[in-house]
Amino acid sequence: MTKTAKVTEFRSVADMTIGESAVISSVGDDCLDIHCHCLRLMELGFTPGQEVSVVAKSPFKDPLAVSVRGTIIALRKTEAECIKISTDGIRN
Amino acid sequence: MALEIKDPAVNNTPLKKSINETKLPVIALIGMPNSGKTTLFNALTGSNFKTSNYPGATVEYSIGSLVNRFGFSSYVMDSPGIISLNPSSPDEDVTISGLFNHPKFGLPDVVIVSCDCTQLSRQLFLVKQVIDTGFKTIVALTMNDLLDKKDMFVSEEKLGKILNAPVIKINSKKKEGINELIRKAEEMYLDESIVDYKSTIRKPGHPAEEDVAKLYDYTEQTEREVLESKNNIDINEVNRKAFRSLSRTPDLNSMKLDKVFLHPIWGIFIFVISMGIIFTSIFWIAQPAMDIIDTAFSSLSQLVADSLPAGAWYSDLITNGLINGFGSVMIFVPQIVILFILLGLLEDTGYLARAAMLIDKPLSKFGLNGRSFIPMLSGYACAIPAMMAARTISNRRERYLTIMIIPLMSCSARLPVYALLLAMVVPPDKPWIAGIGLGALYLFSIIASAVTAGIISKFKKTDEKSTFMLELPPYRTPVFRHVFKNTYYKALVYVKQAGPIIIVISLLLWALTYFPNVNPEIPESKTKGLTEEQISKVIESERLNTSFAATIGKNVFEPVLKPLGWDWRVGVSLISAFAAREIFVSAMAITFNITESEDDEDNFQTSILASMREARSPDGTRPLFTTASTISLIIYFMFAMQCLSTVAVARKETGSWKIPAIQIVFYTIMAYVLAFITYNGLNLLGIQ
Numbered sequence A: 001m002t003k004t005a006k007v008t009e010f011r012s013v014a015d016m017t018i019g020e021s022a023v024i025s026s027v028g029d030d031c032l033d034i035h036c037h038c039l040r041l042m043e044l045g046f047t048p049g050q051e052v053s054v055v056a057k058s059p060f061k062d063p064l065a066v067s068v069r070g071t072i073i074a075l076r077k078t079e080a081e082c083i084k085i086s087t088d089g090i091r092n
Numbered sequence B: 001m002a003l004e005i006k007d008p009a010v011n012n013t014p015l016k017k018s019i020n021e022t023k024l025p026v027i028a029l030i031g032m033p034n035s036g037k038t039t040l041f042n043a044l045t046g047s048n049f050k051t052s053n054y055p056g057a058t059v060e061y062s063i064g065s066l067v068n069r070f071g072f073s074s075y076v077m078d079s080p081g082i083i084s085l086n087p088s089s090p091d092e093d094v095t096i097s098g099l100f101n102h103p104k105f106g107l108p109d110v111v112i113v114s115c116d117c118t119q120l121s122r123q124l125f126l127v128k129q130v131i132d133t134g135f136k137t138i139v140a141l142t143m144n145d146l147l148d149k150k151d152m153f154v155s156e157e158k159l160g161k162i163l164n165a166p167v168i169k170i171n172s173k174k175k176e177g178i179n180e181l182i183r184k185a186e187e188m189y190l191d192e193s194i195v196d197y198k199s200t201i202r203k204p205g206h207p208a209e210e211d212v213a214k215l216y217d218y219t220e221q222t223e224r225e226v227l228e229s230k231n232n233i234d235i236n237e238v239n240r241k242a243f244r245s246l247s248r249t250p251d252l253n254s255m256k257l258d259k260v261f262l263h264p265i266w267g268i269f270i271f272v273i274s275m276g277i278i279f280t281s282i283f284w285i286a287q288p289a290m291d292i293i294d295t296a297f298s299s300l301s302q303l304v305a306d307s308l309p310a311g312a313w314y315s316d317l318i319t320n321g322l323i324n325g326f327g328s329v330m331i332f333v334p335q336i337v338i339l340f341i342l343l344g345l346l347e348d349t350g351y352l353a354r355a356a357m358l359i360d361k362p363l364s365k366f367g368l369n370g371r372s373f374i375p376m377l378s379g380y381a382c383a384i385p386a387m388m389a390a391r392t393i394s395n396r397r398e399r400y401l402t403i404m405i406i407p408l409m410s411c412s413a414r415l416p417v418y419a420l421l422l423a424m425v426v427p428p429d430k431p432w433i434a435g436i437g438l439g440a441l442y443l444f445s446i447i448a449s450a451v452t453a454g455i456i457s458k459f460k461k462t463d464e465k466s467t468f469m470l471e472l473p474p475y476r477t478p479v480f481r482h483v484f485k486n487t488y489y490k491a492l493v494y495v496k497q498a499g500p501i502i503i504v505i506s507l508l509l510w511a512l513t514y515f516p517n518v519n520p521e522i523p524e525s526k527t528k529g530l531t532e533e534q535i536s537k538v539i540e541s542e543r544l545n546t547s548f549a550a551t552i553g554k555n556v557f558e559p560v561l562k563p564l565g566w567d568w569r570v571g572v573s574l575i576s577a578f579a580a581r582e583i584f585v586s587a588m589a590i591t592f593n594i595t596e597s598e599d600d601e602d603n604f605q606t607s608i609l610a611s612m613r614e615a616r617s618p619d620g621t622r623p624l625f626t627t628a629s630t631i632s633l634i635i636y637f638m639f640a641m642q643c644l645s646t647v648a649v650a651r652k653e654t655g656s657w658k659i660p661a662i663q664i665v666f667y668t669i670m671a672y673v674l675a676f677i678t679y680n681g682l683n684l685l686g687i688q
């Protein structure tokens, strides 16, 4: 699988650049891991249809600061990968 | 050294009183992290619990009584912030179990849910969950001033109707809406229209993802209906036009500041500089205040010594044991105050959450978590609140590992010890070297803890997934008044707790060093040609040498400690310091029996140093405190688990003796071995 194909098919919050906004399409749909914390992500406010944007990244590129529902939440990349965004991400 | 805030009006077990009093109604405060619960709790109960701009400031529930002024006597329970009724970390467990099965109260009579109205759609999630459970619920809207800055406001009536629960806007800092809130709580408590409503309340189970999504649909719908614009503009219209929905945009200033504070280069630079400033300024700023306290205690001791009968058995105990012992601990109040003020200010700005995020990646290399950062940082003040702060870490292994290494953080109780020992090895004309030495000790303690954590995490693997999700609160200008007040109470606790321990241990030690040979026989030949004062010194040293402490010390401690270059007196002081590290200084004052202070103009520190310099090694051939033996003593203190209260808290926080036992055994062996290597290594290098 080429890199570009991956990006267009399964973009997640982890792939977003700083300042980019997008709409969440699904959370944890393809997570196979039983220890996954996707439910917690949803409880935190990352629900499908919600708009998110990446505000900043830690100097070590991980975790990311993601804005959702009026607040900013820091997430590790592995967690951000569970939050898929719709490909037709809307630009600001 | 325990530095928990225990306000006299508030404690966790006030309930052993009469049955009548237990019948008082209970109001529980529930809400998402950083939504203003503790600020409200303080306003309601007049207590001074710590509030800070960091999600996870409160990790234990606390119970207080409503201030009389409100005319409604009831208990109020503050709790750690939760995201939902489905807990995922120990601090959230505390809230949920306090809410659904409090051991003494059972279910609360009224629940006040605090709701930060700048993130309405998110915070209503928990509000709705609590209401649906069947509690008598009041919604307290907080942060209205911040929403106002965005030119918006919430319509209480509309929200109340939708939720079918009373909604009240409050500002706990300005004490607005508090009275109304209490009146409503009283009214709801007295309302008996729903008979036996408590029996219907059940703790909800694990929600399905669809339920969460549905509930959020509801909160979004609600938000659209209740949020209004000050300028009479239709919010829906605004949201439709601008893509970013205005009501869900985080604080704009915070987003700008994050560009700097989380910048790849500036971010790290600011982090290092701010940590550096905190730990170095402790020493530079505090010095003048410390000198004043030192002088004050020395003159007091002098004054008392002059007014007590010279040579009486208790004169020495009072001046050397009690006054100087207490003084030696009080000297460090300025440093502790400065540490607390700086940490408090930093916490209140909202920066610490960013710092935790920034350090997450490096810490995860050592098996820790970004959330370990705050506990580790507070470990520099005291291990006890630090271990409790680790409750916000949801992964068990990471939490235990954090608790494991917290005793290695250089807590404030070590300051008196380090200061004394460093003064021994640093040339008196170059005091700045001691400052650098202390800085190096702090740095070394970080490295040592990272290495320890790294080693332990190599041995213990789990498949429990590690997570890091942390809300970054908006940046705020810290409220100096709050920080100072918090600091004042903490310093008060330090003084209050140190006092009794020092008195008890001092009395005990004094007795052990005074008896049984109270009036030792000195052969004539030894006292010949000596002045009266010299004779009394010979008597004193003979008494000490044949005392209980010496007998035990020489037989038990000295063989073990000799390879490190220490004698039984150091051993006795070390054992006393197990009650609390700072006791070491006053214990040294007693076991080394500082008699010089009476005729010396100098202050206490100088006099204890003088008698330490005079002390000879067991065989009498050379000084006891050489550079090598003093540095090995410092190294010992860096690692040894020298604090009973920490052991007790580690036991409580981990629920078993395993971790505290490992800490005692492992850290003591490590301390001993490293001190041994230091002492003998330095000797080999030719440094005595």
Ligand SMILES: Nc1nc2c(ncn2[C@@H]2O[C@H](COP(=O)(O)OP(=O)(O)OP(=O)(O)O)[C@@H](O)[C@H]2O)c(=O)[nH]1
Residues within 6 Å of the ligand: B031, B032, B033, B034, B035, B036, B037, B038, B039, B040, B050, B051, B052, B053, B054, B055, B056, B057, B058, B059, B079, B080, B081, B082, B142, B143, B144, B145, B146, B170, B171, B172, B173, B348, B476
């Ligand atoms: N502007 C504003 N700030 C507030 C208000 N209420 C509380 N704060 C601030 O919000 C921050 C968090 O308050 P806390 O009372 O510690 O929050 P908490 O809900 O107890 O937080 P946790 O214990 O972490 O769950 C502090 O910096 C408070 O000073 C308010 O009405 N307006």
Ligand SMILES: [Mg+2]
Residues within 6 Å of the ligand: B037, B038, B039, B051, B057, B058, B079, B080, B081
């Ligand atoms: Mg709190």
